[in-house]
Amino acid sequence: MPNKTGLTVVLLALLAAPLPAGADAIGDNNICYSKFATADYEGAIGYCTSAIESGELSDPDLIAALINRGVAYKSTGKYELAIEDYTRALRIAPKDALLYQNRANALREMGDYDAALEDIQKSIDLDPKSAGAWYVRGAIAEGRGDPNGARKYFMTALSLDPENKVYRDKILGRGSR
Template identity: 50%
Template structure:
């Protein structure tokens, strides 16, 4: 009797194994993380997928940097600024001259009130990529938080000059 049960059980297990979906690899999870940033995305899901991608060990350095950056952005969007800084710092260990990551970390430091660290990062970001309007905007916000209105106004004006279509830059620059 036991012999007769083994064959159907083995067949059932084989069918179940064949029809079960395969686990996603790190690259698929990295893509799923990015997809969560689209309009209406969920930063908690982005963090989940980015974390799976990072922990998979499947990612090339460039993709790992992207996953860390994206998870940092998701942490920042969810209000967890300290985790955002940790992810940006990890990404910078792999790509120390990345102006975007430096600017993102500067902005997170600014929101944490760590203005000296924020200014150091954003100045370095601007030295690497002086054409990035967003970096001037972040530095303007840092100067504004430090009570340096004239320097803030200069940077807001520069951000607007580089990207006149951006309504935030236009507003901060006082443009009509």
């Protein structure tokens, strides 16, 4: 039978050991995501910023933090800051279709349809089966005053994700965006 005193000493030593590098940054990144997931965008921005500025995140974790903060910025109308985060993440992952899609959507929100179109085309080239990218492509066409093109792209999005209520409502004229 193991010695209880020895086991207690080992457990206390483990509890007193310093946290591995990045543990606080990972924690902040996890809290950032939970804040983002509950639409607490300002809270998400704060925790993401803390995680990003720590310099302790691995590239995949840094990309996740930049995406989450970018979406939070976009959701609060801070499009330029969202675009900066997506651009920074693209420097790390230049073949990430979702990053191009997110940046295209933020550019579209700002009314920069040419840059948005360029980014969404890169996203579609990288992942032609991304329903979200085709939806953003439709929103860009809609913003440019091309309802026929928009409908075609929205239909493509719906064909790739037929259960998506947002896409279906958009085709049926019940969508607001």
